[in-house]
Amino acid sequence: MAAKDAAKDQAAELKKARRGMIWSLLPKIPLLFRVLFSRILGMSETARYLDLETDLTLTVLRATLSSSKPQPISKTQAMTLLDPGVKGRIWIANAVSEVxxxxxxxxxxxxxxxxxxxxxxxxxxxxxxxxxxxxxEWTGYRAGVASDAPLPDIPEEQKYEAMMKECKNATTMLYFHGGAYYLCDPSTHRQLTKRLAKNMGGRVYSVRYRLAPQYPFPAALLDALVSYFTLLYPPPGSMHEAVSARDIVFGGDSAGGNLALALTQTLLQLRRQNVKISWFGTKRNVPLPAGITVLSPWLDITQSMPSWSTNSKWDYLPNPDNFEGREHPSDDIWPTTPPRKHLYVDDAFRLHPLVSLHLNTSWEGIPPVWISCGWEALADEDKYFVSKLRADGVPVVFEEYEAMPHVFAAVLPKVAQTERCVQGWARFITTTRKDPASITSSYTYIKAKTLEEVEGDVEKLTPFEQKDVYGLACSKVGREPPLPLVSPKL
Known part of the structure; x- marks a missing residue:
């Protein structure tokens, strides 16, 4: 009874939030007409790359995130945690990593x-x-049902067993959702993880890690490490069997991409020190996964690179100050005690290489990486990271999508670029399982509208060197560069 009452309350809150979103569109009608007339008069630069629906969608997003009256962090966070429910061609089986x-x-x-x-x-x-x-959430594709079919009202173990019957291979994605580390949930990313599961023929383990500002760094990273060990070495009573590291690929978007890479660098450091971890009574090895896949990863927590301003007309992300909580009214969870500037991390750790991942001195030895971004605010840090991986000898498949915004595959699910992105993402994952030795570094530029694929010029990928990105980050947080870069402890 309590569960049904909670579900009703959640549904009511969701309907209320949707009504609020509809009312919030009314003041933006003049802006939408301006976009429309600009296209009709041939004065719109975005019309060269985006269809009308996409252009209007991004205009609304940009206006909403940039000009709305700031809300308390707890209210904004709560809205993104409302579960829309599960229906259609998707399996969801809830699981938990025991302590x-x-x-x-x-x-x-x-x-x-x-x-x-x-x-x-x-x-x-x-x-x-x-x-x-x-x-x-264990997530899988559910074939042969209507698009509005409800999820069967059966125990989670039976849902998991039904999902496994539809998996065509053992591929398992350990997925971390985006949301700037303080927003969203596996439920907000179900459509994306379902599409990935379908295209790769496997399953996704989508983690509900702890969110900031209540749980700052390194709480989410600890949750990620625990989740990985749960896949590798299932605790007693788990409904899944042990998953080989050869069948696991990390995935994430935006802040989730940061978390996937922070977990990867953590594993790399543990392996360099030959650490074994006691886990439910046994000393366990620390293997690396088969691959890493990240969409628009947020690598520079300080948001110090030029594309935050130069690409603003193509993206919807708000001013970087928003991520430091300066504009948000006080509530129960912000500001924190003791106070800090950033929602996710204590001030002294903003340049830590497990926080701002682009500051790591070495990625040598990690498995192949797939990374994709658009013409977005994070483009500079993502392109620099691709260049750094190549310099460190890591096979990296990079796809850049012309005129696409941040995490477009989740924000714009209907555009052709998203289907192309998901297919390329899944193809890379399949290759890590079937023929990892065949993965070589590449840079593919996907043109808007036509989806024509052009081989990119790797030499012109980024103008930045390691000292440049470190200097920019130091300047943003008010430190005097240069500071000594952190080298791996061998």
Missing amino acids: PPERGIREALMDTIRSMSDSEAQAAKFKIPDIVPVEA
Whole structure:
């Protein structure tokens, strides 16, 4: 009864939020007409690349995120956590990573964070997160049902078994949703994870990691590490069997891409130190996954690179100050005690290489990487990262989509670019399982409207070098560069 009442309350809140969104569109009608007339008169630059529906959608998003009266963080966060429900051609089976009796996995992560800290971070204190049960959604494609078919009212184990019967291979994506580390949930990304599951013929383990500002760095990273070990070495009572690292690919968008790469760098550091982790009574190895896949990854937490301003007309992301919480009214969760500037991370750790991932000195030894972005605010950091991976000898498949905004495959599910993106994403994942040795570095530029694929010029991918990105990040947080870069502890 309590569960049904909670579901009714959630549905009511969702309807209320949708009504609010419709009313919020009314003041934007003149802006939409302006876009329309601009296209009719041949004065619109975006019309060369975007269809009318996409152009209007991005205009509304940009106006909503940039000009709306700032809301308390807790209210904005709560709206993105409303579950729209499950129906149609998708399997969802809820799971949880149980808490191990040992604390070895947490201590291993804390040691890694300290070993990679610069002098300021070494001197600072941060809250060490507890190990908690981490929820996740097993997601798979459900064939042969209507688009509005409800999810069967059966136990989660039976949903999982039904999903597994439709999986064509053992490929498992460990997925981390985006949302700037303080918004969204696996439920907001179901359509994207369902499409990935369908195209790769496998399944997705979509993690409900802890959100900031209530749980700042490194809580989400600990949840990610626990979730990976849960796949590899299932705790007693788990409904899944052990998944080989050869069948696991990390995935994530935006902040989720940051988390996927932070987890990868953590594993790399643990392996360099030959660490084994006590997990439910057994010392466990720390393997790397088969591949890493990230869409529009947020790598520079300081948001210091030029594309945040130069690409603003193609993107919908708000001013970087929004991510530091400066404009948000006070509520129960913000500002924090003790106070900090950034929603996600304590001030002294903004340049930590497990936070701003583009500042890592080495990625040598990680598995092949697939990365995609558009003409977005994060383009500079993403392109620099691709160049860095290539320099470190990591096979990296990079796809750039002309005129597309941040995380377009989730924001614009109906455009042809999204289908092309999902297919390329899934094709890379399949290759990591079938023929990983065949993966070589490439740069493909996908043109708008025609989807014509052009081989990109790798030499012109980025004008930035490591000292440049470090200097920009230092300047943004008010430090005097150069500071010593953190080298891996061998």
